[in-house]
Amino acid sequence: MLIDSHCHLDFPELSADLDGVLARAAAAGVSGMVTISTRVENFATYTRIAEQHGNIWCSVGTHPHNAHEELHITTDELVRLSAHPRCVAVGEAGLDYFYDNAPRDAQATGLRRHIAAARTTGLPLVIHSRQADDDMAAILEEEAGQGAFPFLLHCFTGGADLARRALALGGYISFSGIVTFRNAREIQEVAAFVPSDRYLVETDAPYLAPIPHRGQSNEPSFVIHTAQKLAEIRGVTLEQVGTETTANFARLFSKTGLA
Structure with missing residues (x-):
């Protein structure tokens, strides 16, 4: 049994055939998934999807690409919306210095607001971090000094230093199809040392399809790869990975009631 901890079921590549996507996921042994928010203004769409399926949950948050467009969203608003019974996480929020689609100060402001919401609610913060290891680690450490909060570095693409600093703060790390890529040696090295009680799996569908589906539109069923x-990488069975990642998901995303 596997759980796709991060996908985007509202994106047209998936929403156009959602019944088929969910049927293929079930056939592949994927028992649940979280459809992740990229814009708070679309929260009603995420909750509608989650309300229609007992094994789908959602989050509330602003992707760093959109941070400058949702600076009017306050921590209080995130907290209020997160009370929805199908909302089990805050985010995704974070820092993306690869695309730099939003000013970096706006990204940092948004991230800190989401951290505050996670700290207040106890819901996990889903963090997007790309080519921003030093700033991300510094913000996480500074904010943790003001009060602990649960968090997950999703679709991990950073280095070992960020991984170790995040783990030291109690964070979790999620691996996507990127870990299957031949040039992903540094990520594979991180995947080898992350403790068995601190890692998850995801697709980030419709992006980043794993080998042997690289180049195709990704979907939750592909998380098996x-x-x-x-x-x-870890020298264990697929069944053990399923057991461990599902238990870790249930512990971190405790609002799902799976624990």
């Missing part, structure tokens, strides 16, 4: 690669 990521899990298989993690089993190979």
